[in-house]
Amino acid sequence: MFMGRGITVLNLMSSPGSGKTALIERTLADLPGDRRIGVIVGDLATENDARRIRDQGVHAIQISTGTACHLDAHMVHHALEELDLASIDLLFIENVGNLVCPASFDLGEEARVVIIAVTEGEDKPLKYPVIFHDADLVIVNKIDLAEAVAYSHEEVVANIRQVAPAAEVIELSALTGTGMDAWFRWLERSAAKGVRAPP
């Protein structure tokens, strides 16, 4: 359905607090060009994230999962009833903050983006291999805190390579804007031609 309408859909997954919403906010503010963006946000509770995104004038649908640790295609399908699909060509789906459960659910996305923060430690790809294995892109966020936590670029990249040899890796800070240009280029490439071959 997304393909038929020419909508590029990205499934953003991470631990709680890695900066998914901040990344979307910064992207909405700074992405060059005229992409028409919609956002679906999953959380156990609160409308906080959708509210943050609506504050930027973008249509955002909040899915409250209650006790479910992930989004699924059925939840997304219902959220789409509230979204004017003719008015968007790029859809961010911000999954529930969780490095385990979301990995098992296909939301109809074109690509999977897994976000980690430098503050979480370099070993996360090895300890949560399932979600990293299927990532098309791994974003390492909060690079502005790299020095404060003695972050090792080499170690993170080596660990990602072990479980996701083909994934691209971009380091950035959604707070300061450092590295966002590489993410924007990746986004444009994905939106222009799709990162996965059609079925």
Place this chain on the structure above:
Amino acid sequence: MFMGRGITVLNLMSSPGSGKTALIERTLADLPGDRRIGVIVGDLATENDARRIRDQGVHAIQISTGTACHLDAHMVHHALEELDLASIDLLFIENVGNLVCPASFDLGEEARVVIIAVTEGEDKPLKYPVIFHDADLVIVNKIDLAEAVAYSHEEVVANIRQVAPAAEVIELSALTGTGMDAWFRWLERSAAKGVRAPP
């Protein structure tokens, strides 16, 4: 069974990378007195955490959950077969890094400790209310990074109060040792009398 043997069991739960293992390491190194401690560690994959703890000469059992996003009592029961229960009086169970699933599983613990890091944002108690609701203690870790991330003590405490009015709150840094004394006092109190009334 734990009660009959006089073993105080704590269930430590947090997001990936909040510092559960670091907290246990620091506790093993610095806890005053002569508590005899055992550790069970849950992860989807790797023996990394158990290895870190064994490096300190403490018996640690690693449970590899595969794709399961939490520990359950059955897994813990099997892990106990490898642990000499007569030789310990305090057992740390480090759950899988996840702020959702572990909340629903009783591991036979005396108390539940939920750990968040200042780097994860102040809104986490509101967005993951189920796990905070049953917490006896909330530890806010990485307080050494408080200034770098403009952490708000007042906001976090207010948010915890909303979903867990009775939980104690301790701010500390497992890295620098700041605030560990309050955690040690809480531990001794729990081990001495138990924080929950016997059934």
